[in-house]
Amino acid sequence: METANQINLMGMDREHMTRFFAGIGQMPFRASQVMKWIHQQGVLNFEEMTNLSRSLREELVEVANVSLPEIISDHISSDGTRKWLLRVDKTNAIEMVFIPEVRRGTLCVSSQAGCILDCAFCATGKQGYSRDLTSAEIVGQLWLAKFLLAQHYDTDDRLVSNIVMMGMGEPLLNYDNVVSAMNIMQDDFSFGLSRRRITLSTAGIVPAIDRLKADCPVSLAVSLHAPNNELRDSIVPLNKKYPIAVLLDACRRYVADSARARVTFEYVMLQEVNDEPKHARQLAELLKDMPGKVNLIPFNPFKGSEFKRSSNNRIHRFRDHLQQQGVLTTIRKTRGDDIGAACGQLAGMVTDRTRRSQRYVQGLGKYYRPEIEKTEN
Numbered sequence: 001m002e003t004a005n006q007i008n009l010m011g012m013d014r015e016h017m018t019r020f021f022a023g024i025g026q027m028p029f030r031a032s033q034v035m036k037w038i039h040q041q042g043v044l045n046f047e048e049m050t051n052l053s054r055s056l057r058e059e060l061v062e063v064a065n066v067s068l069p070e071i072i073s074d075h076i077s078s079d080g081t082r083k084w085l086l087r088v089d090k091t092n093a094i095e096m097v098f099i100p101e102v103r104r105g106t107l108c109v110s111s112q113a114g115c116i117l118d119c120a121f122c123a124t125g126k127q128g129y130s131r132d133l134t135s136a137e138i139v140g141q142l143w144l145a146k147f148l149l150a151q152h153y154d155t156d157d158r159l160v161s162n163i164v165m166m167g168m169g170e171p172l173l174n175y176d177n178v179v180s181a182m183n184i185m186q187d188d189f190s191f192g193l194s195r196r197r198i199t200l201s202t203a204g205i206v207p208a209i210d211r212l213k214a215d216c217p218v219s220l221a222v223s224l225h226a227p228n229n230e231l232r233d234s235i236v237p238l239n240k241k242y243p244i245a246v247l248l249d250a251c252r253r254y255v256a257d258s259a260r261a262r263v264t265f266e267y268v269m270l271q272e273v274n275d276e277p278k279h280a281r282q283l284a285e286l287l288k289d290m291p292g293k294v295n296l297i298p299f300n301p302f303k304g305s306e307f308k309r310s311s312n313n314r315i316h317r318f319r320d321h322l323q324q325q326g327v328l329t330t331i332r333k334t335r336g337d338d339i340g341a342a343c344g345q346l347a348g349m350v351t352d353r354t355r356r357s358q359r360y361v362q363g364l365g366k367y368y369r370p371e372i373e374k375t376e377n
Contacts, residue, residue, distance in 0.1 A: 112169025
């Protein structure tokens with residue numbers, strides 16, 4: 001376990017790792033050596049890092065460690081989706097999800113314990129918010145998935161080929177830790193993922209979108225969910241600070257220098273809320289000059305939610321109208337909903353500093369506990 005006098009090397013990108021070794025009088029190449037041991041070989045014990053001198057290994061034991069979130073539960077869906085509940089401290093646990101597909105495997109990674117934004121259709125937001133995850137807790141999710149999955153699949157192929165920062169939390173409100181973790185994911189001495197294989201999803205923190213373009217230009221997804229400000233204000237409260245026009249301008253800036261880059265606009269389909277023909281017309285008009293695509297997401301219910309999933313007919317009609325207007329549109333396949341692992345269902349366990357979860361329970365008029373809490377009793 002980590003002590004107050006030790007630093008966790010799991011969350012150090014190359015720049016910070018180099019500084020760390022310089023600080024203890026070591027050459028810069030030690031950073032790449034240790035990163036390869038941790039992230040490529042899966043070695044967490046300094047004593048097993050055999051190309052380090054014995055004196056350095058002994059010093060590392062004193063000043064550092066390599067710590068991971070603790071696995072509380074591990075569930076596999078009937079469709080192969082896998083969800084882990086991971087303890088990050090004594091009072092908080094987060095969830096990550098692996099979605100296997102024929103030619104790729106996507107890991108959905110969390111960035112916060114809870115979420116401050118309170119989007120109306122998201123189970124995470126109803127849990128309230130406790131804290132940001134450290135870079136070690138973020139990249140530790142990928143480390144766990146990589147080496148746990150390798151135990152169950154006899155293949156040399158990369159099992160986790162894509163990362164989506166779409167788990168619990170708003171990634172751009174934990175900017176520094178998220179960017180550091182994504183840098184580790186891309187580093188050739190670590191996981192070696194292309195930036196195009198890492199997607200960050202945001203509800204629209206406009207200043208941070210501009211920073212991200214300069215610091216770590218991964219693929220961008222935006223949780224839009226409504227084609228006008230009045231409706232988006234009601235289901236994505238952040239819209240009151242960064243309305244749609246301001247958000248779309250930031251999206252245009254993000255992809256302005258690349259002919260290939262597109263923004264993915266996520267749009268959860270809520271029965272008789274945002275799925276009417278007029279909404280499709282408004283959305284097509286809104287995005288007509290935008291280099292992007294729309295990903296329609298069937299709403300995934302959670303206990304106490306006020307919304308219903310749009311019917312398949314309504315979803316397909318909505319898609320058809322967008323496509324007829326020249327907007328590239330896909331429908332996200334629902335995966336893992338039988339284990340609460342689908343989009344919008346992640347809850348974990350959160351010590352809510354906002355007291356939002358308490359207000360939410362009172363509003364329901366009944367005692368409500370996330371299903372996952374039962375694993376603790």
